[in-house]
Amino acid sequence: MRKLMGRRGCLSTPCLLVFLFLPCLAVCHAGVVCPTPITITSVTPSPWFAGGTYNITIAGAGISCGATFVTVQVNEGAATLSNLTFVSANEITATVSISADAPTETACVSVLVGNDGPIQPAAAPDAQTSCIPQGDYSAVKTVQIIGGCEAALQVARKGGAAISRADQNWAVLEEAGEAHNIDPNLLAAIAVRETGFLNVQETDGAGVGVGVFQITVSPTSGVTADEASNLPWAADYAAGLLASNMAYLSQRFPDFTPAQLLRATAASYNMNPYKRGNFTGDPNPIDKGTARGNYGSNVVALMSCFER
């Protein structure tokens, strides 16, 4: 089986498996070895990121038999699979959602052909036994799941220069962090996510975000554009805001683990924590209302760029 998995140690390392159980009465009865090798022909977008959703296409003559059961496993845990569609006699498409805490090193995708599992409505309702023993793998595709700083930068749509700019201003971040008991890595990560650590001013739309930390400048905020553009002032302001939000969130949701509190605090920079419903205490949808639905988790991931 390991040979068929195509990558040494795949089952013992974090592993993404696509299982296709293919009863194929019609073709088998026709005397054809069924199914013929099945291949995952595309994964989009590529590479994969933990917490992302991806479309996969699986092709092979065996599919004409009618798949009856498809599951996806990440590190032996089931991942969410949806939109299973039988495009043609030779092609299946599906959407796979990889949980945010899935392992992010190299993983493999394999197709398992078997003879078990519940019949999906889209499959041939009268499919019977498979001619391939359960547990056989007919195709293997290895994909790269990128983790750490590189992945976080891609999700943030920022380049490595943003990290360099933050590094060059580390003393400022450190001072602001110390003043408010906030990790300077968190400050740096927020600045990278917001602007790529560039001193910019929004020029269209609401036109209120100013400086590296995109602090809101408006009559009601009490912040001037000069203040927001001044890095030491802005870093101190951002650290104070984060400290205040963190204190509120830890008091309101005492069951948050330190990691969940950190993610919620990061998210609170983008989405205020005070209005009803923005944060519910359920750690899973913390990012639901944030920019691109990934602000908190992305900022936490960006912190890995500054681990020293």
Added chain:
Amino acid sequence: MKRTFFTIVLILALPWAAVRCVAQAEPQVSGRDETSLKTFLRNYVSSPDYDYTTTRYVAAPVQLEDNTTDIIVYFTDQNSCGSSGCTTLILAPMGSSYKVITSIPAARLPIRILDTTTNGWRDIGVWVQGGGIRSGYEAVLSFDGTTYPKNPSVAPARELNHTEGRVLIDKGEEGKLLY
């Protein structure tokens, strides 16, 4: 001669005055409606855990579906906002008070009511920017039969190219104090 001059001035001024009048008649919540809205919002934001007395808001009445005056509320104070914007409520009348159709944690101004409808409710346009989204855009929020999308930066909300509509709450609005 003098009378003719004043007549001409009057004739010229009348259309201008009419236009100004219409422009200033942008819908606002007032009178008894405002009192009940304030009562609802005070109850909505009150919490022993933070200073909610600094809350500011803008409210715009709008007909999202037939025969009902709904209200879109945009909070503008610091405690109501993050880098992607401020909490926005879509309210429908319920008796003498209101119920929340949708609470959007973070959106930017302007907010527009669009000429298009989905499932019998008017589409809403909000601005999306901040939180790492550098190039802002208008997103359309379409009613799904129960609610509007809560996050304008992800599907099912989608970027709007150009759709006719009317500004309900314009950018730069400071809002008024709730207390």
